Amino acid sequence: xxxxxxxxxxxxxxxxxxxxxxxxxxxxxxxxxxxxxxxxxxxxxxxxxxxxxxxxxxxxxxxxxxxxxxxxxxxxxxxxxxxxxxxxxxxxxxxxxxxxxxxxxxxxxxxxxxxxxxxxxxxxxxxxxxxxxxxxxxxxxxxxxxxxxxxxxxxxxxxxxxxxxxxxxxxxxxxxxxxxxxxxxxxxxxxxxxxxxxxxxxxxxxxxxxxxxxxxxxxxxxxxxxxxxxxxxxxxxxxxxxxxxxxxxxxxxxxxxxxxxxxxxxxxxxxxxxxxxxxxxxxxxxxxxxxxxxxxxxxxxxxxxxxxxxxxxxxxxxxxxxxxxxxxxxxxxxxxxxxxxxxxxxxxxxxxxxxxxxxxxxxxxxxxxxxxxxxxxxxxxxxxxxxxxxxxxxxxxxxxxxxxxxxxxxxxxxxxxxxxxxxxxxxxxxxxxxxxxxxxxxxxxxxxxxxxxxxxxxxxxxxxxxxxxxxxxxxxxxxxxxxxxxxxxxxxxxxxxxxxxxxxxxxxxxxxxxxxxxxxxxxxxxxxxxxxx
Numbered sequence: 231x232x233x234x235x236x237x238x239x240x241x242x243x244x245x246x247x248x249x250x251x252x253x254x255x256x257x258x259x260x261x262x263x264x265x266x267x268x269x270x271x272x273x274x275x276x277x278x279x280x281x282x283x284x285x286x287x288x289x290x291x292x293x294x295x296x297x298x299x300x301x302x303x304x305x306x307x308x309x310x311x312x313x314x315x316x317x318x319x320x321x322x323x324x325x326x327x328x329x330x331x332x333x334x335x336x337x338x339x340x341x342x343x344x345x346x347x348x349x350x351x352x353x354x355x356x357x358x359x360x361x362x363x364x365x366x367x368x369x370x371x372x373x374x375x376x377x378x379x380x381x382x383x384x385x386x387x388x389x390x391x392x393x394x395x396x397x398x399x400x401x402x403x404x405x406x407x408x409x410x411x412x413x414x415x416x417x418x419x420x421x422x423x424x425x426x427x428x429x430x431x432x433x434x435x436x437x438x439x440x441x442x443x444x445x446x447x448x449x450x451x452x453x454x455x456x457x458x459x460x461x462x463x464x465x466x467x468x469x470x471x472x473x474x475x476x477x478x479x480x481x482x483x484x485x486x487x488x489x490x491x492x493x494x495x496x497x498x499x500x501x502x503x504x505x506x507x508x509x510x511x512x513x514x515x516x517x518x519x520x521x522x523x524x525x526x527x528x529x530x531x532x533x534x535x536x537x538x539x540x541x542x543x544x545x546x547x548x549x550x551x552x553x554x555x556x557x558x559x560x561x562x563x564x565x566x567x568x569x570x571x572x573x574x575x576x577x578x579x580x581x582x583x584x585x586x587x588x589x590x591x592x593x594x595x596x597x598x599x600x601x602x603x604x605x606x607x608x609x610x611x612x613x614x615x616x617x618x619x620x621x622x623x624x625x626x627x628x629x630x631x632x633x634x635x636x637x638x639x640x641x642x643x644x645x646x647x648x649x650x651x652x653x654x655x656x657x658x659x660x661x662x663x664x665x666x667x668x669x670x671x672x673x674x675x676x677x678x679x680x681x682x683x684x685x686x687x688x689x690x691x692x693x694x695x696x697x698x699x700x701x702x703x704x705x706x707x708x709x710x711x712x713x714x715x716x717x718x719x720x721x722x723x724x725x726x727x728x729x730x731x732x733x734x735x736x737x738x739x740x741x742x743x744x745x746x747x748x749x750x751x752x753x754x755x756x757x758x759x760x761x762x763x
Contacts, residue, residue, distance in 0.1 A: 240291070247284045250309065254292050257304045263311035263333070270311050272335040272356040273377055286316035286338070293325045308549075309334055320345045331355055339380075352376055359403070363388055373398055378403075381429060386413040392440075393420045402429030406452030411436055422447055423474055424504065433460040441467040444506055446474025451510025456536075458508060461515040469519050472526035473505040492757040505529055511536035511558070514543055522547035532558025540565050551576045551596050562588040569594055574603040583611040583666070585619060593626055599634050605642050615646045637670040644668040666748065675748045679716055682748075686712030686741055695730055717746035 243251060253260035262282045263270045266337060299305040306328040308477035317338040323345050330351040343364040344352075359380040360373070364676040365387040372384070372394040374445065381403030382395075393416045402410040408429030409422075419440035422431075442465045449457040463469075509531040514523075523545050530538050534557050540548075542564040551573040560578055573596040577583060586720040588611075595597075608619045620643035628636040648659035662668050668676045690708035714720075715738055730738050 232567075235751065243288065244280065244284070245702065246281060246312070247288045247458070250284050250288070250307075250312070251292065251297070254305055254307055255297055255300050255303065257299060257306040257308075257328075259308040259310055260312065261310040262594055270333060270411050272311075272333050272354065278335060282311065283313040283315050285749075286318040286336075289314060290320055293327060293329065294323045294328065297430075297462040304328075306330070308332075313337065319340060325350075343383075358381075364388075366390075381407055382411075383408045384409065384411045384414050385716075387411070387415070389414070389416045391533050392416070392418045395422045395425060397424045399426045400429065402452045406430060406455040407432055408422055408449075408452075416440075418445070424476065426448075428452065430455040430510075431458050431460075433458075433463050435462045437464045439466050441465065441470065443470040445470050445472055446476065446504040447506055449508045449510065454522075456513055457510030457516075460517065461513055463514060464519045465518070466520045468521040469523045470688045471506045471508070471528045472524045473503045473528075476502060476504050488581075503527075505553075507531070512538045515539055515541040517543045517545075519543070519545035521545075522549060524549045525552045528552035530558070532556075534558060537561050542566075547571065547589075554578060555582065558582065559584060561585075564588070566590075568592065571596065572599070573597060574599045574607070577607050579609065580610045581613055583607070585611045586616065587618065589622065591626065592630070600626070601638060605639065608639075608642075609646070610647070615650050616644055617647070620646070641670040644670075673688045679745070680742060682744060683709075683716055685710050686715065686737075690734075691735065693734055695734070712741065717750075718742075718746050718749055727732060 239248070239251060244399055250260045264282075268274060269276045270522065289307070296305060304327075305620065308328075308330045308518045311334065312330045312331070313335045315337050317340075318336065319341040321341055321343050325345065325537075326442075327348045328349055329347065330349075330353070332351075332353040332355070334352070336355065336357045339359040339361060340357055341362075342365050344364045345362065345363070345366070346369045347369075349371075350367055351372040353372065354375040354628075355373075355377075359377045360376075360378050360382045362371075363385045364382050365371070365384065368390040369387070370392045371389050371393075374394055374396045375398065376395075377399045377403045382400055383403070393411070393414075395666055403410070406429050408427035408431055410430075412431060412432055412434040414436040416437070417439045420438045420442045423443050423445045425444070428450050429452045431449055442463075451457040506525075506528040509527065511532065512530065512663055517523075517540070523540070523543070526549055530552060530556050536558045537560070538555065538558065539561040541561055542560070543562075543564045546568045548565075548567045548569070549571045549758050551571070555578050556575055558578075559581075560583050562583075564587045565585075567590040570590040570593040571594045593604075604623065613621055620639055624636040624639040624643075627639060645663065648656055648663070651659060659668075666678070669675070687709040690711055693708075694706065694730070
């Protein structure tokens with residue numbers, strides 16, 4: 231090739247490259263498809279000959295220092311069904327023309343590190359590897375339905391509007407990462423719906439100005455890696471790891487090219503549901519989500535040592551109704567949620583849940599979530615007794631006006647605590663539980679007082695004690711005397727006038743002791759109600 235002068239063509243261009251050069255100046259699509267679906271498939275084993283091949287160096291020259299547009303036209307590289315031979319390397323370059331490659335095949339790696347584009351679209355292309363670290367685009371970066379064998383690198387890239395990688399298939403790089411997007415910044419939405427990634431999806435410290443959608447995607451971890459590794463991820467709106475509705479016939483989703491978010495909550499005719507499926511650990515620690523984290527019907531397949539971790543995550547809404555993980559752990563330690571929307575069957579059993587310091591303000595269950603199951607949920611998160619989860623649940627229930635349920639939760643807390651006490655403490659705890667339910671059922675204390683009053687009245691009605699002060703005494707009244715013994719502080723005018731002896735003295739002392747315990751319990755229950763008011 232020789233340097234061009236003005237509008238002269240460089241030497242040595244093949245027929246295919248000449249046609250591409252002219253289409254670039256016209257801003258039109260250069261289409262080299264054969265119209266045979268099998269032979270035009272960039273992923274099929276059919277060879278594409280020289281008639282469909284252009285050199286990567288010619289593509290690079292067009293993009294970095296191409297000819298001017300023809301009068302009334304805008305330069306653009308639009309290729310369809312073209313094979314690019316050699317390595318396309320635009321490292322550090324600035325590409326002003328619009329770039330859109332559809333159904334193309336790259337023989338070697340695509341290298342765009344530190345490159346600046348306006349808009350870049352690769353649709354349904356076969357790419358051995360896509361390296362675009364620190365890439366900058368003023369508009370979109372689209373890679374829908376592409377197949378990338380050895381991973382995508384977008385570390386510290388800055389996308390001016392949307393990043394679309396819907397229905398992409400990505401294999402792992404040498405370190406087992408499918409898409410490396412640490413430090414990635416996307417000004418608007420990041421859509422990775424119906425994607426199939428073998429290797430880690432890494433988004434450490436990434437920032438998304440809109441929503442991050444993984445609807446219907448399948449993530450599979452490589453050995454020694456997580457499936458999704460995204461600590462300190464920041465999403466201004468919602469993170470979707472939920473199901474997608476796709477066409478039964480084509481598998482395509484939605485109507486917005488290239489198959490964007492389907493907004494209807496119900497399936498349209500001729501569609502099926504594909505859930506988000508993740509095989510391997512998920513790390514969303516220290517994430518910030520402006521609207522919600524949605525795990526609707528998601529499937530997490532974890533090994534015993536792997537976690538679905540949301541440590542210290544902050545979001546207004548957590549929609550937790552995935553399929554229950556069979557193994558591994560769900561970790562919510564330190565997370566802060568305004569509204570927890572969940573279903574009882576989604577939470578793992580004992581040993582599979584950790585939520586120390588988990589703060590939530592409202593509970594909105596999907597369907598029926600009885601208090602007994604909610605207590606099992608707390609017990610599953612506390613293999614060893616910890617009071618905080620019980621107190622948090624009781625506070626939320628009390629704020630919602632469910633005082634009776636809140637007392638049941640605090641009673642369950644005392645019963646769990648009792649198991650940690652020495653034998654004497656356990657015995658006293660069982661006594662408190664049996665008699666007055668630790669004071670959380672004041673009505674039971676009142677019943678006991680009524681029973682003891684009746685029993686005391688019946689017993690003392692058969693006894694005539696001697697007077698301590700001779701004739702100076704009120705008339706003996708068994709009912710008032712028994713009530714005077716049971717109710718502390720209040721003097722009903724019976725105590726201090728009668729001499730009890732033998733077993734009657736012990737009986738009176740017992741009534742006084744039990745009366746203090748029961749009266750204190752009733753007072754404590756009443757004070758809790760007043761404090762709530």
